[in-house]
Amino acid sequence: MSISSSRGKSRIVMHVDLDYFYAQCEELRRNDLKDRPVVVCVYSARGGDSGAVSTCNYKARAYGVKAGMPIVQAKRLLREQDAVFLPVDEQYYTSVSDMVMAILRANADAFEQVSIDEAYMDVSMRCKDFDDATRLASRLKDEVRTSVGLTCSIGIGMNKLIAKMASDYRKPDGLTVVRPEDAKDFISRMSVGKLLWVGKKTEATLNSMGIYTVADLAKVSIDTLIKEFGRKMGIYLYNASRGIDEEPVKESAMAKQISRITTLKRNTSAIEDMLDDLNTLSMDVHKSLVEQGLLFRSVGIMLVYEDLSMRSRARMLKHYSNSMDDIARYARVLLEEALEESSKPVRRLGVKVSDLVSVKGQETLQRFM
DNA sequence: CTCTGCCTTAC
DNA sequence: CCAGGTAGGCAGAG
Known part of the structure; x- marks a missing residue:
C-alpha cells in the first residue's frame, strides 16, 4: 500500500547518500586523516597489495583513484602523497550507518534503506510542499553532521528516480531539489x-x-x-x-539469496586445494542463513577461472533445509561436477543458497509442508 | 511452468 | 593479473 499525500498531488521523495562513506567513517575516528588521501581497500587472500579499492575520499580522487581500481595502481597514483591505505572494517561502518539510518527513519512516512550508505524516504505526509521538504532535508543534514559527524548528499524529487539522480547531481554535502514541473528538463x-x-x-x-x-x-x-x-x-x-517512476518507497524485503565468495590462495584445479575454502564459505553462508531465520531449497557454487571467465552451477533440493551439512555436501558435489567439465585453473570460489523462505510465517509454513 | 546458467547493474 | 555481495532478468531446455 502506498502513501498518498493529503495534497492529492505528487509524492515527495528524498534520496540520502552518505558521502564517500567508508573513507569518511575512517576520517571520523582518526583526525590525523584530515587533509590526506584516504583509500579503503579490500585485500584478497593473496597477500601483499593484491585486492581492489572499495572507496576513497575526495583528496584521493583528485589523483585519479577510483572504486574498483587495483590497490597497486592506486598506490602508484598516490606515491609521495602521504596517502593512507586501510582495510575495510564492515562492522564499524555498519554501526555508524545504523546511527544515521535511525535518524532518517524517524523522519520519514515510509523508509527504504538500499545499502549501507543510501536510503529513500517518502515524506509526502509530513511535508506540505517541496519547500517544506527542503527545510526537513536541511535539518537532517545538520543532525547527521552534529550527532554522527558525517556529511551526506540529499536529492528531493517526485519519485525515487528523480530523487536519486538529484542526490547524485551535487556532492559531496549537496542538497538538490527538483520540483515536479522541473523534472522533465532536469532529466532531459x-x-x-x-x-x-x-x-x-x-x-x-x-x-x-x-x-x-x-x-x-x-x-x-x-x-x-x-x-x-x-x-x-x-x-x-x-x-x-x-x-516517470511509480516505485513506492518501501521497507526492503526478505533476502532472496545468500552468497559468499573468496579468492583462493593460489590458482588451482585440484579439489583438495579448494575444500577448506569451500567449507568456510558454506559455514559463512549457513551462519547468515540462521541469523536471518531462513530456509533454503537451492544450493549453488560459482567459479571464476584465472582468465576471469566465470561459471555457476546450482541444484534444487526436494525439501527446504537449514542444514549446514546440506550446503557443504551439495556444494562439494557441484564443485566436483564443475571441475570435471573444465580443468582451467580456478581463481575464485563462491557458495550460494537461494529459494529462501522464512522459518516463521504462515504462508511460508504452508508451502513448507 | 520450472529450473538452470549467464548477464548486467550497482554499491 | 584486480573484491565481494546481492538482485533480477532473460533465454533455453524440459
Whole structure:
C-alpha cells in the first residue's frame, strides 16, 4: 500500500547518500586523516597489495583513484602523497550507518534503506510542499553532521528516480531539489549513462543506436526499446526518459539469496586445494542463513577461472533445509561436477543458497509442508 | 511452468 | 593479473 499525500498531488521523495562513506567513517575516528588521501581497500587472500579499492575520499580522487581500481595502481597514483591505505572494517561502518539510518527513519512516512550508505524516504505526509521538504532535508543534514559527524548528499524529487539522480547531481554535502514541473528538463539534459540501471553495457548499446542524452532516449518508441532491451528494461527506459517512476518507497524485503565468495590462495584445479575454502564459505553462508531465520531449497557454487571467465552451477533440493551439512555436501558435489567439465585453473570460489523462505510465517509454513 | 546458467547493474 | 555481495532478468531446455 502506498502513501498518498493529503495534497492529492505528487509524492515527495528524498534520496540520502552518505558521502564517500567508508573513507569518511575512517576520517571520523582518526583526525590525523584530515587533509590526506584516504583509500579503503579490500585485500584478497593473496597477500601483499593484491585486492581492489572499495572507496576513497575526495583528496584521493583528485589523483585519479577510483572504486574498483587495483590497490597497486592506486598506490602508484598516490606515491609521495602521504596517502593512507586501510582495510575495510564492515562492522564499524555498519554501526555508524545504523546511527544515521535511525535518524532518517524517524523522519520519514515510509523508509527504504538500499545499502549501507543510501536510503529513500517518502515524506509526502509530513511535508506540505517541496519547500517544506527542503527545510526537513536541511535539518537532517545538520543532525547527521552534529550527532554522527558525517556529511551526506540529499536529492528531493517526485519519485525515487528523480530523487536519486538529484542526490547524485551535487556532492559531496549537496542538497538538490527538483520540483515536479522541473523534472522533465532536469532529466532531459542528462547523458543516458547517468540514468539509474544504465551501466556501461546498456550505455554502449544506446550510443550505438545514436542515443546519447535522455532527451534522445525519449524520442525512441517503446517497441524499439522492448525489442532491443527486453520487456522489463524497455518499459523502464521508456518511462525513465520521461521522468516517470511509480516505485513506492518501501521497507526492503526478505533476502532472496545468500552468497559468499573468496579468492583462493593460489590458482588451482585440484579439489583438495579448494575444500577448506569451500567449507568456510558454506559455514559463512549457513551462519547468515540462521541469523536471518531462513530456509533454503537451492544450493549453488560459482567459479571464476584465472582468465576471469566465470561459471555457476546450482541444484534444487526436494525439501527446504537449514542444514549446514546440506550446503557443504551439495556444494562439494557441484564443485566436483564443475571441475570435471573444465580443468582451467580456478581463481575464485563462491557458495550460494537461494529459494529462501522464512522459518516463521504462515504462508511460508504452508508451502513448507 | 520450472529450473538452470549467464548477464548486467550497482554499491 | 584486480573484491565481494546481492538482485533480477532473460533465454533455453524440459
